[in-house]
Amino acid sequence: MEEAKKYAKMKKPRTIVISFTSDPYPGIEKEKRLTRRVLEILSFAKQHKILILTKNPMLALRDLSIMKHGDMWLGTTLISVDKTELEPKAPKPSDRRLALYLAKKRGVKTWLSIEPIIPQITDPVEIIECTLDYVDYYVLGSFNYTKILGFEITEDEKKAWYRKHVPKAISLLKSYGKRFFVKKELRRYLEL
Numbered sequence: 001m002e003e004a005k006k007y008a009k010m011k012k013p014r015t016i017v018i019s020f021t022s023d024p025y026p027g028i029e030k031e032k033r034l035t036r037r038v039l040e041i042l043s044f045a046k047q048h049k050i051l052i053l054t055k056n057p058m059l060a061l062r063d064l065s066i067m068k069h070g071d072m073w074l075g076t077t078l079i080s081v082d083k084t085e086l087e088p089k090a091p092k093p094s095d096r097r098l099a100l101y102l103a104k105k106r107g108v109k110t111w112l113s114i115e116p117i118i119p120q121i122t123d124p125v126e127i128i129e130c131t132l133d134y135v136d137y138y139v140l141g142s143f144n145y146t147k148i149l150g151f152e153i154t155e156d157e158k159k160a161w162y163r164k165h166v167p168k169a170i171s172l173l174k175s176y177g178k179r180f181f182v183k184k185e186l187r188r189y190l191e192l
Helices: 002-009 034-042 057-067 093-105 124-131 155-175
Strands: 015-018 049-053 071-078 109-117 137-142 179-182
Touching: 002 034, 015 034, 034 049, 034 057, 057 071, 057 093, 071 093, 093 109, 093 124, 109 124, 109 155, 124 155, 137 155, 155 179
Parallel strands: 015 049, 049 071, 071 109, 109 137, 137 179
Antiparallel strands: none
16 A cells, blocks of 8 residues: 555656556455555556556456546456466456456456467467457567476477567557557567
């Protein structure tokens, strides 16, 4: 709470991301409502853009009325339109997409992190095509730590796959006038 109060008092506009290191909407948030209190504090800081990133956006829907008061964006991550094997404890991709759709329908800006883009698993074009109507902003990121996670793919194979598939996704986003950001870890594989 104290950090949120500190940011709320800052005059200089900045982008505040909630959260890249842990999920702000774990199951316990239903009772504790800590994230809700942080958002209530930040909702008065109209000078800042607040990007909320969660794998549990259905729970975040509870806080849409707060998100409407400031420049708050609800976001989630997807690595697939429907596959769940790599994220067995996370809400289904269809539930995450539905939450963004409902948030957008209720007037909240939305964003989607297609990350990590895993060669042969993630189809960024498919994800973009099925979310275009209700996602305002996209982030594209690479698959890091492949060896540590037990994936047998060389850097050259990853580079070739990214160079074949990611430009199609970028072209699609541009053709629809969608704003997007390609993270530097992914950019290094591409000829951008």
